[in-house]
Amino acid sequence: MGDQVRRNMPLFPIGIVKKLTELTPRQIRYYEEHGLIFPIRTDGNQRLYSFNDVDRLLEIKELIEQGINISGIKQIFIMKQQFNGLKHNIIENPDRKVQKDLTEKQLRSYLKKELLVAGRHGKTSLIQGELSRFFH
DNA sequence: ATTCTGACA
DNA sequence: TGTCAGAA
Numbered sequence: 001m002g003d004q005v006r007r008n009m010p011l012f013p014i015g016i017v018k019k020l021t022e023l024t025p026r027q028i029r030y031y032e033e034h035g036l037i038f039p040i041r042t043d044g045n046q047r048l049y050s051f052n053d054v055d056r057l058l059e060i061k062e063l064i065e066q067g068i069n070i071s072g073i074k075q076i077f078i079m080k081q082q083f084n085g086l087k088h089n090i091i092e093n094p095d096r097k098v099q100k101d102l103t104e105k106q107l108r109s110y111l112k113k114e115l116l117v118a119g120r121h122g123k124t125s126l127i128q129g130e131l132s133r134f135f136h
Numbered sequence: 137a138t139t140c141t142g143a144c145a
Numbered sequence: 146t147g148t149c150a151g152a153a
Binding site for chain 1: 146147148153
Binding site for chain 2: 013014015025029044045046047
């Protein structure tokens with residue numbers, strides 16, 4: 001599992017991330033303020049981002065382009081986390097019904113998100129207010 | 137030269 | 146979100 005270690009290594013400053021993601025430093029810092037990413041700081045208080053951070057920013061960028069707001073993105077990430085947790089449980093306990101903690105509703109929400117992302121750049125561009133209803 | 141925080145004609 | 150200032 002040394003690959004994940006590599007992907008989590010704090011490597012590049014915001015200037016590099018700016019080029020890699022086409023996002024402005026303003027946006028990159030803004031998303032951090034809202035808990036979407038958590039780059040570490042150097043001795044000089046400068047942010048250092050990992051490959052995972054960059055990937056995450058790329059995901060954020062796409063979701064933003066689809067008109068999804070910060071809170072919507074937060075919840076999507078939470079569902080993604082829950083989804084991965086369920087997947088692990090199923091792999092580790094194939095016999096037991098450890099899926100009791102995840103409601104079917106949560107799964108549906110996650111799937112809906114997948115559909116939205118899949119049909120990106122399409123006609124189904126939901127606006128902020130409209131999408132937040134799904135998450136309430 | 138780069139990045140950071142705070143602020144807004 | 147852009148952008149500018151003042152500091153590191």
